[in-house]
Amino acid sequence: LASAIEGNETDRLALLALKQHLVGANSPGPLLSWNASLHFCYWYGIRCDRNRQRVIGLQLVRLKVAAAGTISPSIGNLSALRVVNLSDKLRLLDLSNNDLHGNIPIELNNCSSMQNINLILNSLTGKIPFGSGDYHMKNLTILTLAANCLSGGIPSSLANLSSLDFLGLSRNQLEGNIPNDLSRLSNLKVLVFSRNNLSGTIPSSIYNLSSLTYIDMGSNQLSGEIAPEIGFLFPKLGILYIGGNQFTGKIPRSLANISILDQLDINSNGFCGPVPENLGKLQNLTLLAIDYNHLGSGKDGDLDFVSSLTNCSGLKVLAIHNNRFGGVLPDSVTNLSTQIEIDLGGNLLTGKIPSSIGRLQNLVTFNLSMNHLSGPIPSSIGNLSQLSLLDLTILKEGFIFQEMNSMLITLNLSHNSFTGVFPSDIVNSKDLVELYVNNNNFIGGIPSQIGEISGLIFLHMQGNHFNGSIPLSFCLLRATESLDLSANNLSNTIPSELQKLPFLVSLNLSFNRLEGEVPQEGVFKNTSQFSIIGNQNLCGGIPEIHLPRCSENQEAKNKGSALSTQALLIMILSILIVSILVAIIVVFCWRKRSRRELINRPATPLLSVGCSRVSYQELLEATNGFSAPNLLGEGAFGTVYKGILYQHKNPIVVKVLNLQNVEAIKSFEVECEALRKIRHRNLVKVITSCSSVDFKGNHFKAIVLEFMANGSLDKWLKCDSPRHLNFGQMLDVAIDVGNALDHLHHHCESMIIHRDLKPANILLNNDMVAHVSDFGIAKILSDATGKLGFVQATSSFVKGTIGYVAPEYGMGGPTSREGDIYSYGILLLEMITGKTPTDDLFNNGSGLHNFCKMALMSLQQLKEIVDFRLLKQINDPNKSQNMKVDGDDIIWKCFVAFINVGVACSVEVPFERMKIEDAIKELHAIKRVYQYHRIVK
Template sequence: MACLGVLSSGIVWLCLSIIFMILPIAISDEHENDRQALLCFKSQLSGPPGVLASWSNASQEFCNWHGVTCSTPSPRRVTAIDLASEGISGSISPCIANLTSLTMLQLSNNSFNGSIPSVLGLLGQLNNLNLSMNSLEGNIPSELSSCSQLEILDLSNNFIQGEIPASLSQCNRLKKIHLSKNKLQGRIPYAFGNLPKLEKVVLASNRLTGDIPASLGSSLSLTYVNLESNALTGSIPQSLLNSSSLKVLVLTRNTLTGEIPKPLFTSSTLTDIYLDENNFVGSIPHVTATPLPLQYLYLGGNKLSGTIPSSLGNLSSLLDLSLTRNNLTGSIPDSLGHIPTLELLNLNVNKLTGHVPSSIFNLSSLKSLAMANNSLTGELPSNLGYTLPNIKTLILSNNRFKGPIPPTLVNASNLKSLYLRNNSLTGLIPFFGSLLNLEEVMLSYNKLEAADWSFISSLSNCSKLTKLLIDGNNLKELDLSHNYLFGGIPEEVGNLINLKNLSISNNRLSGNIPSSLGKCVALESLEMQSNLLVGSIPKSFEKLVGIWNMDISQNNLTGKIPDFLSNFSLLYDLNLSFNNFEGEVPAGGIFRNASVVSIEGNNGLCARTSMGGIPLCSVQVHRNRRHKSLVLVLMIVIPIVSITIILLSFAAFFWRKRMQVTPKLPQCNEHVFKNITYENIAKATNKFSSDNLIGSGSFAMVYKGNLELQEDEVAIKIFNLGTYGAHRGFIAECETLRNVRHRNLVKIITLCSSVDATGADFKALVFQYMQNGNLDTWLHPKSQELSQGKVLTISQRVNIALDVAFALDYLHNQCATPLIHCDLKPSNILLDLDMVAYVSDFGLARFVYNRLTAHEDTSTSLACLKGSIGYIPPEYGMRKDISTKGDVYSFGILLLEIIIGSRPTDEKFNGSTTLHEFVHGAFPNNIYEVVDPTMLQNDLVATDVMENCIIPLVKIGLCCSVPLPNERPEMGQVATMILEIKHAASNRHVRLS
């Protein structure tokens, strides 16, 4: 027995010894496994120098690596990786799943691509997965449901598609689900309502369909639901209406129907309700007198009718109330003026009538009051500046207000924007000098007066004023047109030395044009037409060398037209008509182009050459007589010589073409794609049925079809090989698309290089079908399409412009061999279901070869270059070599068309002006008059967006489309500028839609 006891003790001691020997080895193995997993993860990545420099194979202590957190004490295992906003690109390696102790993976705001590895489901300890703001594709792995500890799932701002896995509802600890701004489709999983700890659901900006799940409001923890910008239908489920925890409900921009449920206005928890831009009907529900916590109520852009319920005044905690763009009628209830907390009231674009209740103008909490585009009447209260001490934005344009502008407004020290245009206001313009925060004032189209113009001297005191319509401390834009201003223009106007745009047209101004105006050397646009001005054009105007537009027509001006006007190189629109000018019209500069100079109605003028009905000066007549015989000779000889030269040139050209060997064209590597047959194409298009035809051009026709090898519909471009240049277009497009790859370039699926049923050559390319067609159909919709809501929002236009700019920047600056598109226009910009833009049609594209290889591509010549009228840069018409700056010009015209909504070939531009000149003439102070009216539905949008988005975009379009190529920016700069505009608008919470 004693021996057995000794033996047992020995065995125990031996086992313990083995355990203590193995344990350090196991711990060491786990440590090394984590290190190798990190190195494996790094091997798929690239980034700025230094970001992953510490992740070195020579370094054993990975817990000190940048972005890595380890557990303490020993054994030290990787518990968190945080590499947010580091500029990293590459794919997420499955090796990451070997970090079995990982609790947080934070990779947001980088350039990760590829799909989300399904093996992430093996990370049983993971509670925070954030892969937002990358370029990830593919589906959401259903295996993520195995992450039983997951609390936060953020995959927003990627290109993820497919349906949301219902299995995610197995993650019972989930608190926040953020999947917005992807390409997700299908229904919202019903089982999300069964997640007991769910607090926040954000699925905005996808293409989700179906009803909102009735179970969604079941969670007792749910506080925030955002389903904005999808295609959800049906009504708001009762569970959300009865939720005892929900605070924020955002359902903007869907197709929800029915009436707005009354329980929304009786909820004891809801503070924010955003239901704008749906298809709700009926009237706004009446609410009880019980105090509610509601703070934000947005119902704009629906089909609500009836009057505004007086019971809304019971919402004693309300901060924002927006009922814009409905069909509300009647008067504004007095009860709205008894909400003590109200800061924003937006009633723009309705059918409201009558006087504004005095209680509204007595809301001391108001910061923004917008009631534009109604039929409101009455006078503005004389004490307005005292009763609205916190007011920042006051928008009352396009109504029927009368009486004076209250002088007390100068006491509203926070006032930034004052929109009173297009009313019937009378009296003197107030002295604004004490409003140091004032930025915008619109007073045009009223009946205002100013005898001594003392208000002008006050404007330079407004430290932020940008418009009257002033950057820094000085006025830049002054628009007082279409009023009853009388008397002389004061010399003090010359003190506004940073003035860029002056519009005082259509008033009753008299006297001379002050010579002091010549001190305003920054002046770009001067409009004084339709007044009673006399005297001559001041000599001091010769200093205004930067002026673009001058209109002093329909006055009583006299004297000669100054010669210095012909030296103004930037002047492109000059209107001197219907005055009393006399003498000889200057011959140089702008006067060489009769289409941009108006001088009719001046009976004392004469011209040296024929000029729009102006009689020839006597000197010129005598000169014509002396040289009559020479002119006759030249008229006969020049045509004969010219025709002879042309005929000889054609003969030499065709002789050379016949004698020389046909140049070798770049060959399309058809083995890159899976080739299909003519029979496949015929079957896919139902034998080329006209019902499937979706577009046509000079080289090809495009059909919609279904290929057996492709699950989704495709677009099939069939080349008309009988058309000269079509074969080369096929080769150019094929060669281009196999050499480039970018998310905003159309992707080729396959091709067909075969023979048709008659044995003739047959060429076709197959692309992904774009459900939203091309940009041209959106910018210029037919009447039935417009009635169906086929209208681009400002946000969509900005995104489309940015997509195209990114694509061109890639073609010009990031390809191994730079590529010029040569035919950029709206019909060649395709839009997918999410309105992402893709540049297409590379039939005229040209690679830019260096001098050593230029002989390999005969396309550098413009002999056969075609394009689209209106988008072709002017230098190509002078047979200059093609360049990337040509694409920049086309982009500039395209951008202007996106904002203005007019084609460069519209009849209004024929002969007299161009799209560039038309926009330039309105830029910037009158730009709101020429932009696409479907963008600017109300003055509030104009206030928020015009200065920070539209005007900067128009400026980019004008810079890109200037005549001289070397003055145009590069597409990399253009893309950066548009991106900054988008980010600035987002950071300022500017509403772009």
């Protein structure tokens, strides 16, 4: 008894000391309850043993207010602690994403059973203490200290952590050399040292770590040459990032022997000489980034290696810009992977652009800027329907083609010698966001059609010989932020409508021949946002620009100009209204005449709409004015409504994006494109989309999706739901979702990672067939990519939802298929237990995975975790006695097998997770046994 009382007092004092270190004595927050008015077993976040009243559980993860201080060494005095415990039983310490500061206590080394330490995203300082002392945490497999302020060198003592397979030290202030002793970590698979101040060469002993699959040493000051035999020493290497250092020498030819190499990024170093032609042997290569080096000789033959890359059928990013590559652009470039981003800018290339470039039908970005190319730009470029970025800045000479595709987002033709009238057809792309044609020799008027590009943000046309007036259609550029028309020969007045553009923050009209009154509202209110110098006959404006007052004649002229502008607009509107009325009459008559045909004709299938866009008006009518009764839900990216499109009886879902959320705007085109390309029985189908403005002139973007009558899986799994799945339906849903993931991961043109798989994103149709949704706003990735090379991904949002997100994402790990599989495993476990991964039951840090894994050890524990609604189904008194709950019962064996799949998919180490195709096979086997059992019974 005396021993128990002494232990209790030790726990109480240890907790008070911990509180003092974390938040201070008087700080508010979740730890306010830690005071003398309550027994410490009732304090927030504390779990005690019922019999001995000793602390066995301590939950501090993500307590933003509470966990803002130093880690007290006194935490080691909580000797009965099982979860967050510094005794010899602690296995997992996760204090990630808090505001902890101070040094990491050296006492952590006494945790001899520790397997995983995650202190990522804090403000910890001092040196790394791990591996020192008498105890070396022999069982530690994962150590991630990324995104802190740790200093000093990488300690050699880390080599004592003999079981370590994941070492993450990125984004700190570490310096000095990489220790030789790390070569003793024979189990190491992942080594991440990026974004520190490390120097010196890579020790030769590091090349002995043959088990490495992932190396990231980018953005340091490492130097020297890469071992010529590296390709023979790292046979399992999938990703190699060493960009942003000071490495020199040649690219080792032996790299071609790493047959599974997926991504090779050596950008921003001092590599020189030719690129090995045998890199084409890397048939799994998806990213090759060798930009910003000194590669090539400036002569013919420098790009011969490109021909070998045609064997890399999965290559998605080829970044070789800013080197010394010379010679002509080989025709073999048009034989590369059909969907690819190519950046050849900043080299010494000569000759013509191959006319066969049009064969790359799915070319996404193409940068040839700052070379010495000549001759015409092939008209076939205009046929590249997926091209979103075309950069032809600073070429030697050439003439322009007549039209572009409708997918182009960025077009840069600046700093060239293009002449003649600027063709209006070149702005055929209504999705254009950036247009740069500055510093050329274009003449004539500026095409008024540019004003019809409603999403244009950057428009730079300066440094040409454009004449005439500024088009009145520019008043329609409501999204434009930067407009530069300087150094041309534009004349007449400044359209007053420019002051009404809501997002315009930079306007340059200088050095033209403009005259008349300068507007005073909008962008014209701030002298730092507009420039009109070099125009001789301007007047008025705000006082700060010191222009003379406009004379009565000038005011009359401006008024007359304004009136003429208004008259022109009125005339245009009148013609438009008359045309609409005539069209309505024609349509009315036609509909009346063919009513009988329409009645007798079968209803048009909903999906026959294809990808043709609908108007804002149509969606407004379809959703009854986006009314509350039609509202299905609301999220970070927008609002979801139910509706019915005109001429279609089937209901639809309208996903309206929240344009106040920049990420939502970025995601729109990506989601449309992903959904348009992908078709699968278990993926939600896109019907159409809308990119327009509402009746107030605000931008409006929406996606129209197929409606799922049985709603989301999330609603079926809730305990208070009147509807719930039986085990047969559960198996079907699990297989459906697995098939959807398998398709996204392995059977699309580009591998797609969902990144946010959860019950709310799984929808059920009338037949209870599961459809995965919201995969379109994920990044379209190459296989297991963590980087996209020179073109950044257009979706940059969070990698998942708490509880379902893979643990490696919290450590700064790359997005991967394994991350989706983890979420899938948690989903399976939630389905069979009826417990969400954020259930209060797991406040002790155990988690749904460990909860289920432990339950597999005994039948009694298994009975306690299976959803009570499933138990009701198998314990139905109307069923045969052969259906009783027994350790040998077939149904229970099916339950165990189902849980085993969920556990195998959600293990902590990504490389050890079950493959999705294996999970589907297991689930099919369980389904066959279950169905046979049901038939026999």
